[in-house]
Amino acid sequence: MRKKPFWTLALAMVFLLSMVLVACNSGGGGIKKDTGTTLIYGRGADAKKLDPIQVTDGESLKVTGMIYDTLVQYKDENTEIQPGLAEKWESSPDGKVWTFHLRKNVKFHDGTPFNADAVVFNFERWMDKNHPQHKGGEFTYYPDMFGGYKGDKDHVIKAVTKVDDYTVKFELNRPIGPFLANLAMPPFAIGSPTAIKKDPEKFNENPVGTGPFKFKEWKKNDTITLEKNPDYWDKGYPKVDKLIFKSIPDNAARFTALKSGDIDIMDGMNPSDVAQVQQDKKLQLFKQQGMNVAYLSFNMKKKPLDNPKVRQAINYAVDKKRIISNFYAGLAEPAVNPYPSFMLGYNKDVKDYEFNLDKAKQLLKEAGFEKGLKLKLYAPQDPRPYLPNGKKVAEFLKEDFKKIGIDVEIVTFEWKTYQEKVKSGEHELALYGWNGDNGDPDNFLYVLLDKNNAREKDASNISYYTSEEVHKLLVEAQSSIDQNKRVELYKKAQEIIKQDAPWVPLVHATVPIAGKAEIKGFFPHPTSTYKLHKVSVEKKN
Amino acid sequence: MFAYTVRRLLMLIPVLIGMSIITFAVVHLIPGDPAQTIAGEKATPQRVEEIRKELGLDQPLYKQYLDYVKGLLQGDLGKSLITKRPISEEIGPFLAATAELVLTSMLIAVFFGVNLGIISAWRQNSWFDYTSMVIALIGISIPVFWLGLMEQWLFAQTLDWLPSNGRMDPRIQMVPITHFYVIDTLIYGDTEVLWDVVKHLILPAVALATVPMAIIARITRSSMLEVMRSDYIRTARAKGLSEFWVVYKHTLKNAAIPVLTVIGLQLGLLLGGAVLTETIFSWPGIGRYLYTAISERDYTVVQSGILVVATMFVLINLLVDLIYAWIDPRIQYGRK
Numbered sequence: 001m002r003k004k005p006f007w008t009l010a011l012a013m014v015f016l017l018s019m020v021l022v023a024c025n026s027g028g029g030g031i032k033k034d035t036g037t038t039l040i041y042g043r044g045a046d047a048k049k050l051d052p053i054q055v056t057d058g059e060s061l062k063v064t065g066m067i068y069d070t071l072v073q074y075k076d077e078n079t080e081i082q083p084g085l086a087e088k089w090e091s092s093p094d095g096k097v098w099t100f101h102l103r104k105n106v107k108f109h110d111g112t113p114f115n116a117d118a119v120v121f122n123f124e125r126w127m128d129k130n131h132p133q134h135k136g137g138e139f140t141y142y143p144d145m146f147g148g149y150k151g152d153k154d155h156v157i158k159a160v161t162k163v164d165d166y167t168v169k170f171e172l173n174r175p176i177g178p179f180l181a182n183l184a185m186p187p188f189a190i191g192s193p194t195a196i197k198k199d200p201e202k203f204n205e206n207p208v209g210t211g212p213f214k215f216k217e218w219k220k221n222d223t224i225t226l227e228k229n230p231d232y233w234d235k236g237y238p239k240v241d242k243l244i245f246k247s248i249p250d251n252a253a254r255f256t257a258l259k260s261g262d263i264d265i266m267d268g269m270n271p272s273d274v275a276q277v278q279q280d281k282k283l284q285l286f287k288q289q290g291m292n293v294a295y296l297s298f299n300m301k302k303k304p305l306d307n308p309k310v311r312q313a314i315n316y317a318v319d320k321k322r323i324i325s326n327f328y329a330g331l332a333e334p335a336v337n338p339y340p341s342f343m344l345g346y347n348k349d350v351k352d353y354e355f356n357l358d359k360a361k362q363l364l365k366e367a368g369f370e371k372g373l374k375l376k377l378y379a380p381q382d383p384r385p386y387l388p389n390g391k392k393v394a395e396f397l398k399e400d401f402k403k404i405g406i407d408v409e410i411v412t413f414e415w416k417t418y419q420e421k422v423k424s425g426e427h428e429l430a431l432y433g434w435n436g437d438n439g440d441p442d443n444f445l446y447v448l449l450d451k452n453n454a455r456e457k458d459a460s461n462i463s464y465y466t467s468e469e470v471h472k473l474l475v476e477a478q479s480s481i482d483q484n485k486r487v488e489l490y491k492k493a494q495e496i497i498k499q500d501a502p503w504v505p506l507v508h509a510t511v512p513i514a515g516k517a518e519i520k521g522f523f524p525h526p527t528s529t530y531k532l533h534k535v536s537v538e539k540k541n
Numbered sequence: 542m543f544a545y546t547v548r549r550l551l552m553l554i555p556v557l558i559g560m561s562i563i564t565f566a567v568v569h570l571i572p573g574d575p576a577q578t579i580a581g582e583k584a585t586p587q588r589v590e591e592i593r594k595e596l597g598l599d600q601p602l603y604k605q606y607l608d609y610v611k612g613l614l615q616g617d618l619g620k621s622l623i624t625k626r627p628i629s630e631e632i633g634p635f636l637a638a639t640a641e642l643v644l645t646s647m648l649i650a651v652f653f654g655v656n657l658g659i660i661s662a663w664r665q666n667s668w669f670d671y672t673s674m675v676i677a678l679i680g681i682s683i684p685v686f687w688l689g690l691m692e693q694w695l696f697a698q699t700l701d702w703l704p705s706n707g708r709m710d711p712r713i714q715m716v717p718i719t720h721f722y723v724i725d726t727l728i729y730g731d732t733e734v735l736w737d738v739v740k741h742l743i744l745p746a747v748a749l750a751t752v753p754m755a756i757i758a759r760i761t762r763s764s765m766l767e768v769m770r771s772d773y774i775r776t777a778r779a780k781g782l783s784e785f786w787v788v789y790k791h792t793l794k795n796a797a798i799p800v801l802t803v804i805g806l807q808l809g810l811l812l813g814g815a816v817l818t819e820t821i822f823s824w825p826g827i828g829r830y831l832y833t834a835i836s837e838r839d840y841t842v843v844q845s846g847i848l849v850v851a852t853m854f855v856l857i858n859l860l861v862d863l864i865y866a867w868i869d870p871r872i873q874y875g876r877k
Contacts (some may be wrong), residue, residue: 031731032714040711045833048623137625138580138588200617201625216714221825223711244637244711252690257705260698379716408580416838458586 036228037243039537042254042263046221046247051204053126054137058435058528059341061186063224063245065529067109068189068209071100071119072180076523076531078342079291081180081440085114085190085210086168088317095175095481102166106233109214116162121193123160125200133200141187145438146177175479177486178440185438186529212238212533221247230519238533239521258514264537265515265522271329271388273458279512288511288524289342292386293335294433296397296504301464302428304373309503313363313419314429317355317404318504323396327389331512335505337494339436339444340528342481345490346441350498360404372405378422378430382415386433393506413512424457425464431506432462439527441490446474449497465502545866549859560851561613565606568844575840579622583675585779596622611845618845623837628845632830636849637720638708639819639826643811645742646750651804654754658800663788665766673758680755689748696744708825709738745822749815750779753807764796771795798865805861809854 045059052064073084086100090137106114121502125133126142127150136424139149147154156179158171172179182188195208207215212234213226224245228238246263252268257263259280269277277285296318298305303333305311320334333340336352379394380387387393398408407428413421422430437443447453470493477489513524518538523531576593593599599609612619618628657677661670662780680854709715713734718725723742726735768774769792777787816828827850834842 030716031726031729032735033712033734038712140580193739205623219825219831220631222707222823225711225714242712246707246711247825248706249820249829250686250823253693253706253821253823256690256693256698260701262697262703262707311762415836420577515699 003090015515037239037537038242038244039240039248039532039535040244040263042246042248042257042266044247044249044251044254044268047224047245049137050203050207050215050218050224051136051191052187053139053142054204055187055348057450063226064189064207064209065186065211066213066226066243066532067207067211067215068186068191070186070189071276072184072186074184074527075134076437076534077523079181079526081184084184085119089180089537091481095179095264095479096172098170098179099163100141100168100170103233104166106210107231108195108210109229110195110208112192112194114190114210115165117165117169118190118193119168120160120162121196123157123189125196126188127155128159133196135200136204141185141437145182145185145188147176154184160276170201173252173388175481177478177480177483178438178442179481180442181438181443185528186538212353213243216242219373222246223338230492232533233532239536240533243498246288255514258516261516263423263515265519265535267511267513269514271331271512273514274329274512277512282517284515284517284519286513286515286522286524287331288510288513288528289526290332290340290510291343291436291439291526291528292433293338293340293508294384294431294506295335295338296506297422297427297430297463298502299425299428299430299462299464300466300502301425302367304367305428305492307367308499308501309363309367310369310373312353313360313367313404314401314406315501315504316356316360316363317386317400317406318353318397318506319355319400320356320506324507326396327393328507328509331510332507333510335507336498338448338497338503338505339441340526343436343439343444344441345487345494347491347494349491350494351360352498353501353504357403358399364404364406367407372407373402374407374409376428377408377410378414378418378427379412380412380418380431381419384415384433385511385533386434386507387431388509390431391411421447422462425459427461427462430462436527442474442478445470445490445493445497446478449502450474463502465497465500468498470500471498542866546863549862553859556855557852560612560855561848562606564844564847564851565609567847568840569602569605575622575838577838591625610686612759612850619841619851621834621842622839623752623834623842628842631842632846632849632860634717634720635825635827635830638813638824639815641721641723642742642749642818642824642826643808643815646746646748646811647753647804647808649746649750650757650807653750654757655761655800657754657758659765659788661758661762661795662765663784670762674762677755677758680751681759683751685748685752686817686821688751689745689818692744692748693821702824703744705740705744706741706821708741708824709734710741713737745818745824748822749811749818753804753811756803756807757800761796761800764799765792768792794868797868801861801864801868805858809857812850812853812857818871 015395036232043059045065047060048057049055049060050064052061052068054525055061069074069085071086072081075082085103087103089098089100091098102116102119126139128134129149143149146156149155156172156174156176158173161169163169189209191203192208193529196203205218212229212232214229216227217225226243228241232238248257251268254266255269255273265347274285277283298311302304324330324332324334337347337350339346377394377397379390381391382388383457393412398410398433401408421427422432434444434448447460449461449465449470451471453459453461454464454466473489473493477486482484511524515522516537520536525531576589576596576598579592580589597605615631620627621631624631657673661673664670693705696703715725715734718728722738723735726738774787777791786817815826816832819825819826819828827846831843831846834846
């Protein structure tokens with residue numbers, strides 16, 4: 001008989017709990033079922049935050065790009081600039097004053113008007129560390145793209161001022177070539193000042209912009225639901241009533257979800273699934289040109305890699321074609337220059353070092369390494385978009401290097417640790433890469449190969465390539481707003497870089513994206529921020 | 542019984558302290574710099590240093606630990622470095638998601654495991670016995686991720702009977718109350734959505750149930766066989782009780798202790814160890830929450846999350862021990 005209370009008590013507890021819950025729920029919003037058309041986008045990870053200035057990860061920016069607008073935006077099919085929230089703009093001849101004329105009758109999702117005050121507020125919030133709403137996290141991309149915060153030595157933007165309700169003036173401390181390209185980046189999207197002031201800390205969970213979709217619901221690690229903004233300024237868009245981002249971490253499971261119709265479009269495919277998509281009539285494949293580069297870096301601070309002949313020799317010993325067919329399922333372009341060919345100022349006349357082991361041996365001999373040498377090759381353990389299998393690529397290189405007498409020891413680390421080691425120049429050889437931010441060559445060449453970025457710690461120029469000549473060209477191109485002049489400067493820089501060979505540029509990886517055959521209007525933009533409001537899909541039952 | 546319970550509860554204190562030290566130590570010994578993580582890949586070294594100060598990472602370890610424990614005692618699990626939200630707020634939905642999945646799969650595992658075990662023991666050396674023990678062997682050896690992918694391929698993609706992933710149709714929006722979707726939909730009284738939630742539960746729950754089901758079946762069988770040979774069972778039979786009654790009442794009760802142990806252990810293991818299943822079925826549970834935190838170096842989430850899971854493991858084991866004592870009054874550990 002002693003046993004009874006145990007169960008009675010447990011049952012009573014459960015009953016009580018459910019009563020409390022029902023009571024709590026009396027005013028709840030309950031359940032809403034879908035009506036209208038929906039586009040479900042499947043991806044590998046959830047967004048981190050939905051305040052665009054506070055994130056650097058693509059998954060967050062994919063979502064914020066649909067909630068917010070930027071002053072100017074990239075064209076649908078490339079990284080050229082077209083009007084966004086600003087209808088037109090002009091700059092002073094010296095490139096130090098820019099005037100933007102804003103679109104009228106645009107409203108934020110909370111009903112407040114978009115105007116010059118909103119633009120000034122957002123820029124003040126980003127640039128001024130003492131701004132009352134400079135809160136909620138790190139504003140990483142701002143100092144990164146505009147030389148620091150207000151008051152810093154290299155800060156680009158002197159002042160952002162309102163001329164009238166729909167005109168904003170930017171005064172710069174120095175002209176920068178990629179100014180418009182920077183403004184088009186999704187982190188620099190304009191949020192509702194009213195919503196930000198209300199709670200700058202929680203703004204990243206309750207985003208309010210002017211974009212094609214309004215934020216509706218976020219189930220962490222699961223789905224983010226956006227709803228059509230019926231008042232969107234670009235009339236006729238969005239095409240669907242609801243846009244859902246769904247995280248499905250496993251690549252194979254995500255592909256199954258696409259094939260069974262649970263999602264409409266997906267990124268992050270296993271290269272081996274690409275052939276299946278091409279054969280399946282219910283699916284279609286989109287190939288996104290890679291705004292990225294994977295490369296083998298030579299640490300030029302270390303001997304014998306300070307010797308250009310050694311670096312050139314190794315360049316001759318890398319078979320890019322086989323790397324692409326073995327490790328990228330053919331989905332990559334061999335890299336000749338540090339940035340991909342669709343970007344401004346790409347130099348087509350630069351000749352690549354061909355795969356030629358004899359030449360490689362010859363050069364090593366000239367450099368005095370007839371008897372061979374030993375090198376440590378660092379490779380990341382985790383897949384990167386531009387380098388899906390770093391360790392295997394390293395093993396592949398090791399085999400070919402052995403043939404020219406270079407004995408390679410492969411060293412691997414987990415990604416975060418790897419970054420720390422490589423960025424402080426611990427490596428001799430290292431496999432590394434870069435995903436471009438704004439589609440401007442400055443974002444590749446200056447970041448990865450200028451001597452200013454060859455810092456002791458936290459270097460982004462991990463080859464410690466310190467050519468004065470290249471530095472001069474890059475700085476001049478950076479501060480010029482004459483695009484033709486910039487093209488010439490970048491072409492020259494690419495020639496010198498090829499000759500000096502601080503890297504073996506390996507590939508520009510193509511990003512495969514699969515969708516249902518019913519999908520129309522999707523363009524796989526190289527920035528990975530897709531204009532999903534232009535996509536339509538046949539209604540699912 | 543009461544004194545026993547109190548004594549067991551007191552014994553929890555040193556265990557919890559030990560666990561907090563271990564999680565703290567492990568997290569602080571992992572290579573990688575949390576300040577760098579927060580600042581982002583492109584931050585200046587000065588900014589990283591500032592953040593290190595803000596977080597108290599420049600303090601000696603013992604002081605950091607004491608601050609951490611002080612927070613824990615006030616119910617403060619710390620704030621996530623990435624989202625900046627209090628972990629105690631953030632962790633709830635993930636725990637509930639995992640608990641719903643794990644409890645469902647344990648129900649499946651226990652129901653099928655125990656019954657398979659009983660019938661196999663009852664009909665020892667019959668074809669049923671052989672078949673189910675072979676199935677159990679396969680069940681133990683099968684990799685969960687493979688089974689999960691096969692289930693998706695068959696039931697979602699080919700037959701289109703069940704959804705391949707997630708907790709409910711993403712097109713349905715629900716304001717969660719308990720974050721146990723089955724309970725929530727019941728509270729809302731929406732049977733259509735309830736059915737959708739149940740359909741989403743089936744595949745991952747079955748995948749997760751395989752291993753514990755197989756283990757439970759084997760343990761139940763061997764334990765039943767042992768008890769069936771004892772004298773009191775012969776007496777029960779001699780008294781003319783029906784065979785069913787003898788097996789399910791008299792034998793099972795005494796055979797239940799080892800089975801309960803296994804159920805308790807498996808339940809605890811699944812709570813933290815459902816990562817693979819959660820990943821394949823994109824189930825937003827605690828395993829994936831921790832996994833993401835580890836890969837992002839969100840060390841406050843890692844240390845508090847592991848502590849929460851470990852605490853639940855300990856509590857479940859405590860509960861199992863208490864149930865022993867309740868089932869078999871002869872068990873009163875440590876009492877002289």
